[in-house]
Amino acid sequence: METALAFVVGGLYAAGLYCLLRRSIIKLVIGLSLLGHAANLLIFTVPGLTAGQPPLVPPRAATPPAPFADPVPQSLILTAIVIGFGVLAFALVLVHRVYQTVGTDDLDDMRSTDT
Amino acid sequence: MSLLLILPIVIPLTTAAVALLAWRSRAAQRALGVAGAAALLGVGLALLATVWQAGIQTVQAAGWPAPFGITLVADLLSAIMVVLAGLVGLAVAVYSLVDVDPARERFGYYPLLQILLMGVCGAFLTGDLFNLYVWFEVMLIASFVLLTLGGERAQMEGAIKYVTLNLLASALFLAAVGILYGATGTLNLAALSRQLGSVSPPGLVTALAMLFLVAFGIKAAIFPLFFWLPASYHTPPVAVSAIFAGLLTKVGVYALIRVFTLLFIHDVGYTHTLLLIVAGLTMVAGVLGALAQDELRRALSFQIVSHVGYMLMGLGLFTPLGLAGAVFYVVHHIIGKTALFLVSGVVRRRCGTPVLKEQGGLYQDAPALAVLFLLPALSLAGLPPLSGFVAKLVLVQAGLASEQYAIVGVALGVSLLTLLVMMKIWSEAFWKPLPEASRAALQGAGPPRGGAAARRVMMAPIAVLAALTVGIGLAAEPVFVLALRAAEQLLDPALYVQAVLGARP
Numbered sequence: 001m002e003t004a005l006a007f008v009v010g011g012l013y014a015a016g017l018y019c020l021l022r023r024s025i026i027k028l029v030i031g032l033s034l035l036g037h038a039a040n041l042l043i044f045t046v047p048g049l050t051a052g053q054p055p056l057v058p059p060r061a062a063t064p065p066a067p068f069a070d071p072v073p074q075s076l077i078l079t080a081i082v083i084g085f086g087v088l089a090f091a092l093v094l095v096h097r098v099y100q101t102v103g104t105d106d107l108d109d110m111r112s113t114d115t
Numbered sequence: 116m117s118l119l120l121i122l123p124i125v126i127p128l129t130t131a132a133v134a135l136l137a138w139r140s141r142a143a144q145r146a147l148g149v150a151g152a153a154a155l156l157g158v159g160l161a162l163l164a165t166v167w168q169a170g171i172q173t174v175q176a177a178g179w180p181a182p183f184g185i186t187l188v189a190d191l192l193s194a195i196m197v198v199l200a201g202l203v204g205l206a207v208a209v210y211s212l213v214d215v216d217p218a219r220e221r222f223g224y225y226p227l228l229q230i231l232l233m234g235v236c237g238a239f240l241t242g243d244l245f246n247l248y249v250w251f252e253v254m255l256i257a258s259f260v261l262l263t264l265g266g267e268r269a270q271m272e273g274a275i276k277y278v279t280l281n282l283l284a285s286a287l288f289l290a291a292v293g294i295l296y297g298a299t300g301t302l303n304l305a306a307l308s309r310q311l312g313s314v315s316p317p318g319l320v321t322a323l324a325m326l327f328l329v330a331f332g333i334k335a336a337i338f339p340l341f342f343w344l345p346a347s348y349h350t351p352p353v354a355v356s357a358i359f360a361g362l363l364t365k366v367g368v369y370a371l372i373r374v375f376t377l378l379f380i381h382d383v384g385y386t387h388t389l390l391l392i393v394a395g396l397t398m399v400a401g402v403l404g405a406l407a408q409d410e411l412r413r414a415l416s417f418q419i420v421s422h423v424g425y426m427l428m429g430l431g432l433f434t435p436l437g438l439a440g441a442v443f444y445v446v447h448h449i450i451g452k453t454a455l456f457l458v459s460g461v462v463r464r465r466c467g468t469p470v471l472k473e474q475g476g477l478y479q480d481a482p483a484l485a486v487l488f489l490l491p492a493l494s495l496a497g498l499p500p501l502s503g504f505v506a507k508l509v510l511v512q513a514g515l516a517s518e519q520y521a522i523v524g525v526a527l528g529v530s531l532l533t534l535l536v537m538m539k540i541w542s543e544a545f546w547k548p549l550p551e552a553s554r555a556a557l558q559g560a561g562p563p564r565g566g567a568a569a570r571r572v573m574m575a576p577i578a579v580l581a582a583l584t585v586g587i588g589l590a591a592e593p594v595f596v597l598a599l600r601a602a603e604q605l606l607d608p609a610l611y612v613q614a615v616l617g618a619r620p
Contacts, residue, residue, distance in 0.1 A: 046297030
């Protein structure tokens with residue numbers, strides 16, 4: 001399972017980077033979102049997966065029976081997803097405003113502040 | 116004592132919340148903005164005094180013992196950075212009273228400034244890598260809105276680059292955090308510091324170090340990852356770019372110093388030599404960029420890049436003296452750079468244009484402003500007796516002691532070029548007479564908003580910062596001792612680990 005997910009993570013990174021390198025600002029946002037998903041899936045996969053063993057403590061016991069799925073990466077991802085959602089919402093509004101203000105969605109036409 | 120560690124986060128949060136409640140009252144928001152920043156500075160000073168006397172302070176949120184709970188840690192470096200955040204926050208909040216237009220104030224400028232300060236202080240105080248990511252995001256989202264508030268075309272174009280590259284850095288940081296957790300099973304900095312030595316294969320740790328170098332390097336604007344900075348820092352109002360220039364890139368530098376003294380110290384020959392090379396290239400690239408600029412804030416933005424190189428140099432040398440130099444340089448740079456950006460705003464108001472060629476005559480018209488520009492400018496170039504001289508002297512001595520002659524040569528050469536940049540700005544904006552076309556345009560535009568009282572409010576924070584840069588230069592000993600103590604703490608991770616995890620082996 002980890003091997004399959006590793007390929008998915010790699011595919012997401014490749015797709016995200018490809019989108020980032022395009023000139024359209026919409027693809028830029030899609031690329032950023034894909035990179036975020038890739039990172040989340042990476043956090044999920046790297047510590048190892050344990051299927052069908054939720055970390056629940058049975059009655060009158062102090063620890064769940066080993067092996068159990070590590071809950072920490074999942075809580076990290078939960079936080080990262082929420083943050084990513086907020087940032088993505090901002091990025092979408094930004095892209096819309098940029099399109100309204102500059103009148104193009106082509107990054108090559110946004111060089112007036114470059115040096 | 117635990118309250119002191121939480122207050123630098125709670126004060127800006129409370130101020131922002133109350134300011135949001137007073138959404139309709141601009142006057143209340145302005146007063147709250149200044150008061151919150153002043154309170155932050157006060158708490159920062161109290162925290163610094165406590166850490167100085169009693170050593171590293173820690174708080175475990177809700178009493179969950181480390182490494183399971185949320186840990187806040189303040190060592191000397193963190194405390195120094197919180198003080199600087201309060202200082203810059205206060206200077207910028209006062210300056211904003213005049214500089215930021217009513218439209219921006221109505222759309223929540225002051226609450227955003229406080230949220231930014233909260234994110235910065237949180238990043239300085241956290242003892243957990245994932246929380247560092249969260250604080251980075253808090254800081255970023257506030258900076259995104261501050262950068263785009265107003266919606267001018269230049270702001271939008273700059274913001275696209277700023278947002279994209281910072282989000283890319285965050286994604287890399289998050290990936291590095293995930294892999295690090297997979298390798299060690301913890302994200303508490305102290306626990307990581309204890310466990311990273313036994314990770315196999317050791318190459319994985321070095322690879323992770325590189326991932327963190329790129330992620331934090333984008334945020335700190337090191338070579339070759341700095342291009343977003345000069346493309347965006349000159350677009351928002353001067354007050355905003357002053358706090359960005361003073362604080363935000365330095366959070367990246369702080370994160371680099373933290374991970375490369377606490378975590379990645381097992382292959383110093385590779386990682387820290389690379390840091391030295393990057394430091395040299397960053398210095399040169401920044402100052403060459405600054406030389407080519409024809410606008411005050413753009414030149415200053417490129418100089419930030421160059422100065423980040425000096426801080427990295429101290430980290431790359433990895434000796435007590437080198438790190439003390441880096442800490443001293445951060446202190447001096449934050450004060451001097453904020454002052455210069457604030458000056459650039461006054462210059463722009465007086466000349467009516469940001470372009471250097473169209474400015475002039477300020478030495479004659481505003482000698483006080485000229486002096487207030489010259490002090491931090493010469494300080495950043497490293498002339499005695501100002502603070503930059505001491506900072507560079509320490510770094511050069513540390514470099515010579517480590518026999519890294521190449522980087523010392525680069526540092527000295529770049530100082531000379533920095534002086535050249537400053538003299539170019541001086542001769543264009545201050546020394547030469549105001550061009551006739553600009554004079555005519557100014558008279559056509561009428562007097563600037565606010566008049567003499569407003570000008571005094573703008574000059575006050577600049578004067579205080581300039582006085583500090585002179586003061587630190589003249590009385591360098593206490594600051595240097597502080598920096599040296601901070602460096603010794605950084606170079607002995609056992610102190611940090613023991614403060615967080617207790618004395619168990």
